[in-house]
Amino acid sequence: MRVAMIGTGYVGLVSGACFADFGHTVCCIDKDQTKIDGLKVGKMPIYEPGLEQLVAQNVREGRLSFAVEANEAVRNADAVFIAVGTPSRRGDGHADLSYVYAAAAEIADLMEGFTVVVTKSTVPVGTGDEIERIIRERRPDAQFAVVSNPEFLREGAAINDFKRPDRVVVGTNDDKARQVMTELYRPLNLNETLILFTSRRTSELIKYAANAFLAMKITFINEIADLCEAIDADVQQVAKGIGLDNRIGSKFLHAGPGYGGSCFPKDTLALVRTAADAGAPLQLIETTVKVNDTRKKAMAGKVADAMAGELKGKIIGVLGVTFKPNTDDMRDAPSLDIIPALQAMGATVQAFDPEGHEARQMLKDVDFKPGPYEAVEGADCVVIITEWDQFRALDLDRVKLLMNRPVIVDLRNIYRPDDMKIRGFQYTSVGRP
Structure with a gap:
């Protein structure tokens, strides 16, 4: 499948590299030109055991690429993942969702055909509803579904956690989106990994409840x-x-x-x-x-x-x-x-x-x-x-x-x-x- 990963921070880069290693075609996108230039020559922006080798192998085999502009990757994608930062907002402790909503607006302007928009970033309950509203407002004609797919990666063991997870949580009530997400994670079938399908809001809460x-x-x-x-x-x-x-x-x-x-x-x-x-x-x-x-x-x-x-x-x-x-x-x-x-x-x-x-x-x-x-x-x-x-x-x-x-x-x-x-x-x- 074709995947666009918005954000090359910890979650986006590890997830993108692992999806590519599953055999999908992945383009990781980031506005930081210096970071993208570094990734293209094998320079990792973070330290994670095994990540440099995993990225290099999948770039070499043509499944993983990096870009500053999202245009082509999003237009061609079956699934677009939002994996941008959600830091604590200064003053009140709420998650700062400005990067998430900016990514949603950009995706809305670029996507073609049925697209699954997936929040990989950790976001409060109800964020998926707002992402859907933003996209629908900008593209009333668009065919899409917004899905929650929280990450459960431990720093220092992230690659193993992605490839051999305890569970995969997917929040959606859309049948077509469910099919796409099932196909994306099909390589985990060999490990008999449980894919837990829930409502979108339930999925968003699972991530926060687990960490808490x-x-x-x-x-x-x-x-x-x-x-x-x-x-x-x-x-x-x-x-x-x-x-x-x-x-x-x-x-x-x-x-x-x-x-x-x-x-x-x-x-x-x-x-x-x-x-x-x-x-x-x-x-x-x-x-x-x-x-x-x-x-x-x-x-x-x-x-x-x-x-x-x-x-x-x-x-x-x-x-x-x-x-x-x-x-x-x-x-x-x-x-x-x-x-x-x-x-x-x-x-x-x-x-x-x-x-x-x-x-x-x-x-x-x-x-x-x-x-x-x-x-x-x-x-x-x-x-x-x-x-x-x-x-x-x-x-x-x-x-x-x-x-x-x-x-x-x-x-x-x-x-x-x-x-x-x-x-x-x-x-x-x-x-x-």
């Missing part, structure tokens, strides 16, 4: 971690004990400095605003948002406690600044709260992250180092914020020799307290004795 639930689950275990520290219990054992209950499950029960990234912060906030506008407030999610915001800011206090409250003039080595490993995404990363707070208490920060290039513009007065051992050298305390694999098996004897003082604050519980004690470290973790 996972954010709530993370926040729950983080609060349990605080209780564990107060009563001398082990949050990892608690998580294992409750996670073995298949009604609860073990995923997203890892205590840490709070959630960040491109989805959970903005989606929980947008859902809260949507619910308030509908007169059905979601108090659990409202509390989740508040607790998570407070937690990220409080993590610097944990470092201060490990240093007996004395951070002025001290050197803090930070390992990991992206919001999670295997991504270069800095959106709402805990490091953006923790590092400035440490600096405000008088500390000097030196840091390393394998892919945290964007952090150099976002974090001021941080000495970025070329590797983990350079980041710990001369440090009075080392803080592990992101659990990159290369931090899991550091040469701890070397780390101890390089540090000014053997103090480690592990916000991801990578190491075992007993092992660290034997090696002579003053070690602080999250929710463990």
